[in-house]
Amino acid sequence: MSGRLRLSLQYKLFLAFVLIIIVPISVVTYVTTKRVSRQFQDHNRDLIRSIMEQMVRAYQRYGTSAVAKMEKASHSREIQEISARLSLTDSLGTTSIFEALTPEQITESAKQVGGPLDLDVFTILTGDGTIISSSHYPERFGYKNAKLLSIAARQEGVPFLIQEETANDTILTVQAIQRIALDSATKSLIIAGGYRLLRQDFLELILSYGKASLLFYDIPKKAITRLPPGRDGNPTPFAQSPDLLKLARQISEWPNNPLQPDSGAAARPELQAEISLGNSTYMFTGIPLIGVDGAGLGVLLIGLSQADLYRLLRKMTMSSTIAAAIGILSALLLSILFALRVTRPVKELSRAVRSVALGNLDQTIGVTSHDEIGMLGAAFNKMALDLKDNREKLIQIERVAAWREMARRLAHELKNPLFPIQVSVETMIKAEQRTSTEFSTIFAEGTQTILEEVESLKSIIKEFSEFARMPKPVFGPTSVNQVVKQTLLLFNPQLRTIRLIMDLDDHLPLIMADKDQLGRLIKNLVSNALEAMGEQGSLTVKTHLGSPKVPVGAGGTSSLASEGAAERASGRGIEELPALARETWVTLQIGDTGEGLSEEAKQRLFTPYYTTKPKGTGLGLAIVQSIVADHNGKISVDSAVGQGTTFEIELPISQPSLAGTETV
Template identity: 30%
Template sequence: MRLRTRLALAFALLALVPLAVVVPLTMSRLRSTLSRELDTRMEGATTSAQESLERSAERARRAVEELVESTAMEDLARDAHERPTRAIQSDTAEGLMRSRGLTVLSLFDRQGTTLSSGHLPARRGDPDPALFAVTQQKSPKPVPVRVSVRSDEGLREVPALVTARPVDYGDLRLWAVGGVLLDEGLAQHLSRLTQAEVSLRSGDRVVARAGGAAPPTVERVLPLGDAAAVHLVFSRAAVLEAEQGVTTAFLLLAGSGLGFAGLLGLLMARRITRPVEALTEGARRVAEGARDVQVTAQASGEVGELVRAFNHMTSELRSTTERLVASERIAAWQEVARRLAHEIKNPLTPIQMSLETLLAAQSAQDARFPTLFRDSAAVVLEEVDRLRRIVDEFSRFARLPKPQLAPVDLGELAQSVLSLYATPPPGITLLPTLQTGVVARADRDQLTQVLVNLVKNAEEAMKDKGGSVRVRVKGTETDAIVEVEDTGPGIPPEHRARIFEPYFTTKEGGTGLGLAIASRILQEHGGKLEVGGEPGEGARFSLVLPRAL
């Protein structure tokens, strides 16, 4: 860790200690206060919801009692006594229900048959055991039950608070069972009252929902017997927002203090550490390969001596490196020139001998001169063509263009190269195994040149005995690989170390530059060309390139 950083951290720690003591204590007290306030608000809201339900039940009770005691109900009972089949119609209960502000009302006879239903007119003449069972309740208060109502989706059960009262006229007894539905309207009223998300549930089914509560939440449940329950969901988001606001304020304060302390430490350490950091940066650049690095920071004492020694060292290093590079370049081209001279010298000998034979035959007026001229000309032309190939290969090796990289599907590329060998020489079989979707960024023309050279070498290695050439394209998570494998004689171990050297060849008439150029192309693509296979069992060349993801 740098000295400048250590000083900045020391000042920051001095500023952080009081904040580390104050902030947790303040946050704990704030969290406790906000939690108590939320609990108090939830208890008040729950009580308000309970009281609102009780008021709804009380209003329903009074409405049913007023209905039973009304002259309209008395007249209805009298008519029912005198004309049992005509007095009470299917819409009778609906009118009575609406006049009293109820949402549930059914009129039953002694046996529990529905005479008229305001909330479900189609129930007339059928029993309604769940609703008629309320007549057996001893409590005068409304009780929660599930009643059937019609909706857009058909019949569904909705919880309701209902109460039952008898209506007697002579020996006739009617039952009026009425109350209020616990539906969407009630949920919205409770949501506005409690500022919470309210859901009315009947069993596992949500009957009505209103309001919303941002997470995280706390839930309170008001059970309504077995018929339903009211779920109140309160949001703790406001509490968390308040906590986060205070935390943000403290963090800003702490950050300001730390920043000021760190800045002060940096300013104090800057004057001392600047020369050392400059030397560190200079050493890093030298390690990365730079040779002309000079440290310009002003320093005195031992640090100043170190700066001057470093600058002298880099000057000497640059001079020495330049001399070494020049020597290596001269040595490399000397070796290339030596090999090229050797390759050129070989064709010159048969050319010289052919010309000397022609000169001798001409001087001696030899009758065989035309025949000798034709044979010698063929030899000279063949050797000249060989010289041209050597020069061409050398030119390509010396001036290999920079690859133009683009996404290349190696399976498709290998297929196009193999199409050039649709009719291989007799006795040789091509066996492609090409995986699709193996893509690398490469120069298509240069890779084609490499594959053509490798397939051609494989065929030439098997021209005497025949065999098969297997071309595989496969991919790993990181590499795209093309393999060219033959069943020829293979490569002896003593030749593998030199097989990619320029002008090294074991083929008669070969230039020794084909594999050298192929290896250089793979290197400039960021990949490599590998050789494998066992001697006597064939050779395998693998093109390994970074896979394009």
């Protein structure tokens, strides 16, 4: 058996069915998974873009509202009263403010103005930036706010984003600022107010889009907190994620302020990342919060849960796995059914083909269907029948040709001894007519010649008769070694001057053979070997189990096999047989140390009536070949001039012609 992996047809069918089922399922699952993932990503991208656009609009709405309310606050009674009192003072220093305003105006005026306007922060300042009143940080009275003073100088009436200090924390606010001129040209009042950016209604707007997670990255603190804040208003702690921090830093480096109208930076889908937080996965992006001075204040991170996507993908994977398992079971069932329907008849057909190849042309298979398998079986039966008919026709043709050749050869062989007989008789007649005194001598010589030629005629007739009357073999259990030993006993006188080398395998099994014909085969080969060597040399007789390791026909070997074993006669046929099949043969080798044979002689060696000896009919090896063919064996010769000759006969242990007919 070769080193290649040989798969049975049933196993190949199983693999084919598995591939037919699994490959489409895998391809469909892969394509569907990719398409669903892409659709989810597109949906999330659109959703994030919508959220960010809503954030920009909400910021702008807060800013517009803050500008309008600052305009409204500037006309409020409280602001008008404070303006009137401060316009009467010589300066707007802290002492002058205390002298001009009542304590209630200092502590409560900002709340009284900002409260009704629903402002989260409201600050009243003097023209030099001194805080008069603060609704969100009353304790800041008297402090100067240089940042608001700077903004009032360049951005009056325009909303801005700024971090505002409170008593407990620093918050992001959207504010507007307005300067109120007092009676004195050198005096003014500044009011600033607005909304907390991350107020509840703003966050609810974003959270209304579904399973969104809101986080805030504080750039100065380089920390992330969860939104909305806790019930106490303080930031909710959040486990810092390196991937999320990296994304937040990338977003904070945007060159434009997306909160400003027409900035062209309201959506940056390329700055998105799929990040795992705990047991959940989110698609995160964000929007930078840039202050009025251009410095980054923070990043609002928006994460959309991927739970629905992964849940759907798990269901798809599970469905595909179940479908694949069902497919494999179906493939197994189909392969079994096909094995019963296809592979089993094919195996039976294969066995029948091997039987025919071994020479059993009576082998047929039963046809039980009318499909391709049935057609194949019918074609095989027709082929076997045609082979049998053709062999019988060939045998008949060869028989006629053989009888013609035999008649021609017999006429030639009989002509040779008849001529001396005729001459002897004519000589004796002439001597008797002349009443010669030498008649007695001539008569004695003539009768001696006649008797010798008659013996020659009898020998020729006997040899032809034996070849013509070759009976069919009667098979029975036969010991090859025993037949060899019994046959060699007949040659004891000739073997006295010949060295006999016997190497018989003691473990040979009995074979099915005709004992008498096998003995005749050995007798003819040994007789030829002794004649080739003369009175000295070595005769070698060997037996062993199995075919020879080197295929017959290689090198200087000539071979001839039975008609039913044509494939086995080739070296390729032997090589392809499994080891077990090669052990079903018994090999017999008979060799001599004679002069050997030329290439031409080897090619014609088994031709009837061909002989290399001065005398003989050339039927000895033809009889040997006939016996080998009747035993479904094969014979080969290995010889070269000056190197002796070795005949090798291979006989099957069992005879296929004795086996029963198989059906499918």
